[in-house]
Every structure is written in C-alpha cells, then in structure tokens.
Amino acid sequence: MAERPLIAVVDDDESVRESLPDLLRVFGFATRAFASAEEFLASGCAGEARCLILDIAMPGMSGQDLQHELAQRRQAVPIVFITAHGDEALRPHMLERGAVDCLFKPFSDTALLGAIQAALKVE
Numbered sequence: 001m002a003e004r005p006l007i008a009v010v011d012d013d014e015s016v017r018e019s020l021p022d023l024l025r026v027f028g029f030a031t032r033a034f035a036s037a038e039e040f041l042a043s044g045c046a047g048e049a050r051c052l053i054l055d056i057a058m059p060g061m062s063g064q065d066l067q068h069e070l071a072q073r074r075q076a077v078p079i080v081f082i083t084a085h086g087d088e089a090l091r092p093h094m095l096e097r098g099a100v101d102c103l104f105k106p107f108s109d110t111a112l113l114g115a116i117q118a119a120l121k122v123e
Contacts, residue, residue: 004030005050037061051119056083078119
C-alpha cells in the first residue's frame with residue numbers, strides 16, 4: 001500500500017485543528033495539526049508535509065510570514081491558505097505569492113479536497 005501523503009494543518013482555532021484532521025483522514029491523508037506557525041517550524045514537519053493548510057491570521061507569526069520563512073529556508077511546501085476574513089481582494093494576492101488556493105471559512109469539503117488535489121497535482 002502506498003504511503004498516505006502528509007497534510008499539515010496550521011491554525012490557531014482549536015475547532016479547526018480538531019475537525020480538519022478528521023476530515024483529511026476520511027479523504028485518505030495522513031495529517032498533523034499545529035496551533036501556530038512557530039510550532040510547525042519547530043516540529044521539523046516542513047520537510048515531510050506534501051501540503052500545508054495554513055490560516056492567514058494568527059497571533060505571532062502569520063500565515064504569510066510562515067510562507068516567507070519557508071521560502072527563505074528553501075522548503076517548498078504547497079500551501080492552501082484558509083481565512084475567516086472574507087476580503088475577496090486577498091485571494092488574488094495570495095495566489096500571486098505562490099499559494100495553490102485561498103479558501104474562505106466556512107468552505108466546503110469539496111473545495112478543500114480540490115485545493116489539496118491541486119497541491120498534490122493529483123488528477
């Protein structure tokens with residue numbers, strides 16, 4: 001059996017950290033959840049993760065800051081941003097900066113799966 005791709009979830013919202021990994025496991029992915037960008041970086045998971053589901057607005061290091069830090073470290077992890085801030089002008093900006101997608105909470109399971117498949121380049 002092929003190894004399941006690891007999807008990392010980084011969100012300061014505990015309900016997201018609890019529900020998203022359950023959903024991702026149903027989709028057939030391995031998953032790890034982190035409460036902050038700093039926790040994710042300290043875990044060493046960046047080298048293993050095939051996709052990063054990343055909240056934009058978090059205390060401390062923001063999602064955009066983490067994206068920049070990973071680029072500085074030359075750790076290319078495809079990123080799907082998620083946000084509760086419904087500013088539509090944000091989406092094109094995030095995509096320009098290299099995100100695979102930017103989903104606004106609440107998003108559908110289908111939208112999330114589509115974004116992850118795009119990140120993994122799964123047809």
